[in-house]
Amino acid sequence: MTxxxxxxxxxxxxxxxxxxxxVPASDRPRLRVRDATTLDRRAIAVVAxxxxxxxxxxxxxxxxxxxxxxxxxxPAGRSDAGRSGADDAGAGGSAELRPREAExxxxxxxxxxxxxxxxxxxxxPVVLRLRGLSRSFGATVAxxxxxxxxxxxSLFGVVGPNGAGKTxxxxxxxxxxxxxxGQVVVGQTDVWADPEGAKRVIGVLPDRLRLFDRLTxxxxxxxxxxxxxxxEAAVRTRTADLAAAFGLEDALGRLVADYSAxxxxxxxxxxxxxxxxxxxxxxEPFESVDxxxxxxxxxxxxxxxxxxxxxxxxxHSMDLIxxxxxxxxxxxxxxxxxxxxxxxxxxxxxxxxxxxxxxGGRAGSGGMEWLQPSSA
Numbered sequence: 001m002t003x004x005x006x007x008x009x010x011x012x013x014x015x016x017x018x019x020x021x022x023v024p025a026s027d028r029p030r031l032r033v034r035d036a037t038t039l040d041r042r043a044i045a046v047v048a049x050x051x052x053x054x055x056x057x058x059x060x061x062x063x064x065x066x067x068x069x070x071x072x073x074x075p076a077g078r079s080d081a082g083r084s085g086a087d088d089a090g091a092g093g094s095a096e097l098r099p100r101e102a103e104x105x106x107x108x109x110x111x112x113x114x115x116x117x118x119x120x121x122x123x124x125p126v127v128l129r130l131r132g133l134s135r136s137f138g139a140t141v142a143x144x145x146x147x148x149x150x151x152x153x154s155l156f157g158v159v160g161p162n163g164a165g166k167t168x169x170x171x172x173x174x175x176x177x178x179x180x181x182g183q184v185v186v187g188q189t190d191v192w193a194d195p196e197g198a199k200r201v202i203g204v205l206p207d208r209l210r211l212f213d214r215l216t217x218x219x220x221x222x223x224x225x226x227x228x229x230x231x232e233a234a235v236r237t238r239t240a241d242l243a244a245a246f247g248l249e250d251a252l253g254r255l256v257a258d259y260s261a262x263x264x265x266x267x268x269x270x271x272x273x274x275x276x277x278x279x280x281x282x283x284e285p286f287e288s289v290d291x292x293x294x295x296x297x298x299x300x301x302x303x304x305x306x307x308x309x310x311x312x313x314x315x316h317s318m319d320l321i322x323x324x325x326x327x328x329x330x331x332x333x334x335x336x337x338x339x340x341x342x343x344x345x346x347x348x349x350x351x352x353x354x355x356x357x358x359x360g361g362r363a364g365s366g367g368m369e370w371l372q373p374s375s376a
Contacts, residue, residue: 124154127186127310128279129183129185130147130169130173130184131147132182133181143165144335148329153309155327157321159316159355167207170206170207170312170314171206173312175195178192203281206283214256217259220267221271224274225238243270247293247296261288266293278309278310280312280313284314284316285315322351330345332359
């Protein structure tokens with residue numbers, strides 16, 4: 001695809017040279033510059049929205065407008081002003097409650113919403129494909145023939161026990177670690193045949209990422225944006241938008257070395273998103289992040305996938321993956337034990353119960369009878 005980074009409010013085109021040659025013209029999504037006056041700053045105005053995603057949102061708004069109850073016509077001889085006054089006096093109070101009551105009655109169960117979202121994602125094109133991915137370290141097989149597909153508009157979770165091969169898999173996906181066998185394709189670009197082209201459309205948050213902590217937050221984001229080929233005006237605009245979205249406005253002038261662990265995680269995620277990538281690969285993005293910040297990051301990721309992006313995310317939090325993701329893969333000993341829509345993978349139980357079942361059950365605590373409070 002042609003990645004034409006654009007400054008949302010200025011309308012200036014950036015990164016004009018970022019064009020992976022391996023992507024045919026038929027596969028290139030059309031990008032549109034959005035009017036910044038119509039955007040909530042916390043919605044990350046920097047993300048370029050494919051035109052088909054905009055059309056999906058428009059259709060949803062039209063369906064909502066069509067299903068809304070029509071206002072009752074005023075009685076004969078009664079003006080709109082008189083009706084307004086009567087409504088304020090009492091009749092209008094109950095009328096205002098009726099749509100909310102109907103909304104509550106028609107509200108779908110979370111499982112039904114998740115299932116519908118998974119069905120919608122299944123009809124979209126694949127933007128990230130892993131084929132037979134394998135990697136060994138000496139005699140230890142870390143990843144053994146992993147195959148996954150992540151589609152446009154999907155938030156795909158990867159879970160597994162410690163040492164299962166999650167980080168190794170994501171490192172091979174992003175070009176940080178060369179596989180022994182297999183293939184990783186982003187759009188139509190092979191990550192290892194054309195690593196430069198693939199990295200232009202990938203945003204990465206590695207595990208235990210070391211930042212340039214002698215830079216301020218603003219300098220770090222400026223460095224990340226210029227490194228991705230954006231012009232200065234676009235970088236400054238996107239830095240302001242990302243700082244507002246992540247709640248980092250007051251921290252941009254401070255050294256990254258003085259950030260808390262959660263703030264460092266957020267500035268790293270902002271750097272991964274500044275070039276509006278097509279795919280985000282995030283390894284434990286919620287580690288060391290407080291619940292309030294985690295909710296904010298989750299909302300940002302959901303807006304990103306709603307705009308046509310795709311996210312591959314690893315986490316040890318089963319509850320978070322179950323709530324946030326539409327698809328999930330459980331990896332054990334380097335192999336994919338189960339993959340698909342979250343509702344299908346977890347079955348009748350929770351994702352944690354299914355995970356424990358596939359991993360091999362809970363370890364027993366027998367033989368530790370000595371672990372008792374001492375009477376001394």
